Structures are given as structure tokens and as C-alpha cells.
Amino acid sequence: MTSFGRFIRLALGAWALLLLVSMAPASAQQVNPTASSVKEQQLLQELNRIQGRVSIPDQRSGVLEQPQGREWREFRNVTLRWIGGIAILGTIAAIVIFYLTVGMVRLESGRSGRTIVRFNAFERFVHWLTATCFIVLAISGLNITFGRPLLLPLIGFEAFSEWSQWAKYAHNYLSFPFTLGVVLIFLMWIGGNIPNKVDIEWAKRGGGLIGHDHPPAYRFNAGQKMIYWIVVIGGGLVAASGYALMFPFYGTGIEGMQMAQIVHSIVAVLFVAAMIGHIYIGTIGMEGAFEAMGSGEVDVNWAREHHSLWLDEQKARTGPNDGQPQPATAAAE
Amino acid sequence: MARMKFLCDADRCIECNACVTACKNEHEVPWGINRRRVVTINDGKPGERSISMACMHCTDAPCAAVCPVNCFYTTADAVVLHSKDLCIGCGYCFYACPFGAPQYPKVGNFGSRGKMDKCTYCAGGPEADGSKEEYAKYGANRLAEGKLPLCAEMCSTKSLLAGDGEIIAQIYKERVMKRGYGSGAWGWKTAYRETIES
Numbered sequence: 001m002t003s004f005g006r007f008i009r010l011a012l013g014a015w016a017l018l019l020l021v022s023m024a025p026a027s028a029q030q031v032n033p034t035a036s037s038v039k040e041q042q043l044l045q046e047l048n049r050i051q052g053r054v055s056i057p058d059q060r061s062g063v064l065e066q067p068q069g070r071e072w073r074e075f076r077n078v079t080l081r082w083i084g085g086i087a088i089l090g091t092i093a094a095i096v097i098f099y100l101t102v103g104m105v106r107l108e109s110g111r112s113g114r115t116i117v118r119f120n121a122f123e124r125f126v127h128w129l130t131a132t133c134f135i136v137l138a139i140s141g142l143n144i145t146f147g148r149p150l151l152l153p154l155i156g157f158e159a160f161s162e163w164s165q166w167a168k169y170a171h172n173y174l175s176f177p178f179t180l181g182v183v184l185i186f187l188m189w190i191g192g193n194i195p196n197k198v199d200i201e202w203a204k205r206g207g208g209l210i211g212h213d214h215p216p217a218y219r220f221n222a223g224q225k226m227i228y229w230i231v232v233i234g235g236g237l238v239a240a241s242g243y244a245l246m247f248p249f250y251g252t253g254i255e256g257m258q259m260a261q262i263v264h265s266i267v268a269v270l271f272v273a274a275m276i277g278h279i280y281i282g283t284i285g286m287e288g289a290f291e292a293m294g295s296g297e298v299d300v301n302w303a304r305e306h307h308s309l310w311l312d313e314q315k316a317r318t319g320p321n322d323g324q325p326q327p328a329t330a331a332a333e
Numbered sequence: 334m335a336r337m338k339f340l341c342d343a344d345r346c347i348e349c350n351a352c353v354t355a356c357k358n359e360h361e362v363p364w365g366i367n368r369r370r371v372v373t374i375n376d377g378k379p380g381e382r383s384i385s386m387a388c389m390h391c392t393d394a395p396c397a398a399v400c401p402v403n404c405f406y407t408t409a410d411a412v413v414l415h416s417k418d419l420c421i422g423c424g425y426c427f428y429a430c431p432f433g434a435p436q437y438p439k440v441g442n443f444g445s446r447g448k449m450d451k452c453t454y455c456a457g458g459p460e461a462d463g464s465k466e467e468y469a470k471y472g473a474n475r476l477a478e479g480k481l482p483l484c485a486e487m488c489s490t491k492s493l494l495a496g497d498g499e500i501i502a503q504i505y506k507e508r509v510m511k512r513g514y515g516s517g518a519w520g521w522k523t524a525y526r527e528t529i530e531s
Contacts, residue, residue: 039516039517040516040517040519040520040522041517041522043374044523050372050374051372051374052372052373052374052375052376052383052384053372053373053376054370054371054372054373055348055350055371056350056353056367056370057365058365058367058370060433061367061370061372061433062372063372063433064372064374064384064386064432064433064519064520065386065431065432065519065520065523066431066433067431067523068431069395069428069429069430069431070395070429070431072399072428072429073395073398073399073429076399076425076428076429077398077399143401144401144423144425145401147401147402148400148401148402148403152402152403157402157403157404157419158418158419160402161402161404161418161419161420161421164401164402164421165421168421168422168423172445245424246445248424248427248446254427254428254433257424257427257428258428261425261428
């Protein structure tokens with residue numbers, strides 16, 4: 001009895017299966033295979049990219065298509081060159097005009113012969129570490145954006161590629177000491193660079209460059225504070241975006257890298273423009289200014305004219321008649 | 334001269350990866366680099382489609398436009414090739430490419446990018462056709478021998494078509510007409526700014 005029941009069940013099951021199998025092709029013929037099929041344009045409109053599964057180990061190659069590269073190309077080849085060209089050439093032009101019309105900002109009271117320590121050896125080391133790295137990074141970086149239209153036609157393909165290859169290595173490797181320099185600058189000078197009321201007055205009176213006015217300032221005036229924050233924020237941004245490009249796919253996809261390149265390059269060209277201004281004021285733009293980062297000691301009259309409040313502070317610490325305070329106190333400020 | 338293109342008929346691709354294997358073998362492509370890959374969309378769901386994708390040899394190629402050292406060139410057959418001697422491995426072509434074609438071997442510290450490698454349409458590089466130097470850098474030059482890319486030649490379902498754009502478009506149109514459906518020429522609009530009306 002049980003075996004008969006089992007036979008019936010089996011027969012019923014087999015019949016049902018047969019029915020299903022025979023019906024399947026019949027129903028399949030009625031199904032429009034395109035009805036549920038994917039359309040490229042539709043997918044691109046929905047997500048702006050098409051992604052799927054790949055069976056090779058490189059899972060990132062699962063992105064089939066992402067046409068945003070077109071906008072990035074426009075930025076890299078057109079927009080960036082305009083932004084960079086205007087920012088850098090504009091800064092240089094402004095400096096040249098300023099130098100020819102106003103000229104170097106002189107020490108009005110002349111040199112006193114007495115000096116005061118402005119930056120100790122460590123501060124100067126950090127400054128020049130960052131500065132030399134920055135110059136190499138800037139030149140090698142500008143080469144990527146402007147080298148092809150400007151330098152390549154002059155020196156030819158082979159020489160330009162050779163130079164660009166070394167420039168790329170320099171750019172990648174010097175990013176590490178540069179980042180270290182930016183971090184150290186941030187930490188060691190943060191104390192003197194918090195904006196305060198004196199800065200407003202300083203800015204209102206046009207700083208030390210325009211006219212013969214010398215608004216009071218502590219160790220860093222509003223202009224220097226601006227340079228400080230450009231270095232800290234700009235440096236932080238170029239470092240973060242640069243490492244995203246240097247270590248592809250660690251945390252960012254392809255769109256992330258396009259964004260990183262946009263941030264990196266815009267901040268970098270503005271950074272370069274700002275630093276050209278900084279270099280000008282620190283060298284031929286102002287008498288007695290370079291010594292601060294050169295020997296580390298500035299003339300007391302220079303300090304009085306440009307950083308009167310800072311000089312008062314230093315004098316209060318070391319006694320009113322001593323023009324040469326100890327380096328340690330200067331560093332502590 | 335022909336205008337060489339790739340066309341993957343996604344309704345015929347069975348994701349066998351023969352094109353991927355053929356490419357890797359023909360050009361002795363190093364480990365970790367894939368000049369061609371098969372991407373499956375809607376895997377396991379209704380409407381699943383597989384598309385074999387490599388460099389599409391775009392019209393007005395974005396890689397060539399953004400290259401800082403101008404290492405790309407387009408052949409008379411409209412194949413986009415590059416010089417590994419000039420390439421500095423900056424990664425810009427990869428940012429610009431809509432198809433993820435450029436690949437970089439990891440060399441040196443931090444796995445930094447080496448010279449870019451991509452599909453050559455089996456057309457080698459700037460070195461003399463069929464030379465040892467050309468083979469070492471770019472792989473076989475089948476086009477110089479009068480042959481089409483091996484990936485398409487090896488395709489078991491004739492899903493992947495390579496050849497003159499007008500001819501393969503005609504083949505695809507006929508297929509679509511006969512079977513009554515087709516999901517389109519994948520990547521054509523992006524690569525060539527045109528598509529096949531079906």
C-alpha cells in the first residue's frame with residue numbers, strides 16, 4: 001500500500017514536472033527579452049555611471065562606464081589653465097607694478113645697529129624645509145598643467161618626458177617633508193596667528209606696504225597671519241588631496257580622484273600666487289625683512305616700525321634697555 | 334582607411350571571459366593588469382547583461398587630451414596608442430577615461446604608478462611593427478599582420494565585434510532586426526558620440 005502511494009506521488013510529481021518543462025519554452029517565447037533588459041543610456045541617466053560584477057580579482061574594474069571624465073578633462077585643460085594663469089601672472093604683474101611705482105618699503109628711521117632675535121634656528125629650519133619643498137613641488141606641479149603647451153614644444157618629447165618623470169618623483173617624495181613642515185608651522189606659530197582686534201586696525205590702515213604708515217602689530221601682523229593660514233589650510237588641502245591621488249583607490253573611487261585633482265590644482269595655483277607675494281615682501285619688497293628668516297635677527301628699528309607691540313613685549317620680558325633678548329623667549333612667543 | 338571600433342553585443346555575451354584570456358595570453362599582459370574585462374550588470378536578476386569592455390579607441394580621446402607629456406597618438410585606422418617611453422605614469426588618463434581602460438603596474442615604493450598599459454587594439458606601439466621591443470612593451474601587433482584583435486576573433490558567441498565601425502554596425506543592425514531586440518552598442522555614445530539606431 002505504501003509503495004503504491006509512493007508510486008502515485010512520484011507519478012504525479014513527474015507529470016507535474018513534465019508539464020512545467022513543456023510549458024516553460026512556450027511561455028518564454030511570449031516574453032519580450034528586451035522588456036527587462038538594461039539600456040545603456042537609461043543607466044547612465046539614472047546613476048551617471050554603469051557598474052556591475054567582474055570575475056577578475058580587480059574589483060574596481062567593475063565600473064563599466066563613467067563619462068564624468070569629460071567634465072574633468074574640460075577643467076584640467078581649460079578652466080585650470082585660466083585660473084592658474086590669471087592667479088599667477090596677475091600676482092606677478094601686480095608685484096611688478098607695485099615695485100615700479102612704490103618700490104621697496106624702506107626702514108624710515110634707518111638701522112639702529114642693534115638686533116633682536118625674531119626666529120630661532122628651529123623655526124628657520126622648518127621655514128626653509130617647507131619653502132624649498134614648496135618651490136620644487138610648485139615647479140613640478142605647474143609642469144603637469146602648463147608644461148605640455150609651454151615647455152614641450154621648446155625641448156621636444158624625449159627631453160620633456162625625462163624631465164617630467166623626475167619632476168613626478170620629486171613631487172611625490174618631497175610631499176612628505178613638505179607635509180611635515182606644514183604641520184610644524186601650524187603647531188609652532190599658532191600662538192601668534194589667532195586674529196585679534198589689532199589686525200582690524202592694521203588692515204584698515206593698509207598695513208605696512210601702502211603709504212608710510214606703520215600700524216602697530218604683535219609678532220605677526222594681519223598680512224602675515226593671512227600667509228600663515230594660507231599655508232596651514234592650503235597646505236593641509238593640497239596634502240590631503242595629493243595623497244588621495246598618490247595612493248589611488250585608498251578610500252576614493254575614480255570620481256573621488258577627479259575631485260581630489262580639482263581641489264589639489266586650484267588650491268595649488270592660488271597657493272603659488274600667494275607665495276610669490278610672500279617671497280616678494282620677504283626679499284626685495286621690504287628693507288630688513290629677509291634677515292628675520294636669514295640670520296634670524298632683525299634690526300630693532302625694523303621691529304619698532306613693523307611689529308611695535310611685539311618689540312614692547314620682548315622688551316618687557318628682558319628689561320627695557322636690552323635690545324637683544326634671549327632666543328628662548330622669542331621662541332616661546 | 335578604416336575607422337576601427339569595438340562593439341559588444343550584450344545580448345550574446347555569455348561572460349565566458351575568453352576575450353580576457355585571449356588578450357592576456359596574446360600580449361603576455363603582466364599579473365594584475367587587465368586590458369579587457371567582462372562586466373556583468375544585474376547579475377543573477379532579470380535583464381542580466383554582460384559586456385566585454387576595453388579601451389574603445391575614442392574619437393577625440395580624452396586620455397590623449399589630458400596627458401601632460403602628450404604620449405598618445407592616433408593611427409590611420411583611428412586606433413589610440415601611446416608611447417611607454419614618454420609616459421610618466423601620472424594617472425591623468427585614468428581620471429579622464431570613461432571606460433577605466435588605462436592600467437598601471439605597481440612599481441617602487443608605495444606601489445606608485447609605473448608606465449601606463451592599455452588595450453592597443455592588437456596594434457602594438459610606436460616601435461617597428463612586429464619588433465621584439467614592440468612586443469615587450471605593448472604585445473603582439475596583429476593589425477600589422479592583417480589580422481583583427483584576438484579578443485573579438487576568439488569570441489565564442491561572436492558577441493564581441495572588432496573591425497571597421499560601419500561594417501560592424503551593419504552586422505549588429507542585421508542581428509537586431511532578425512532577433513527583434515538589442516540593448517545597443519555599449520559605450521559608443523560616450524566613445525564615438527554616435528550610436529547605432531536599432
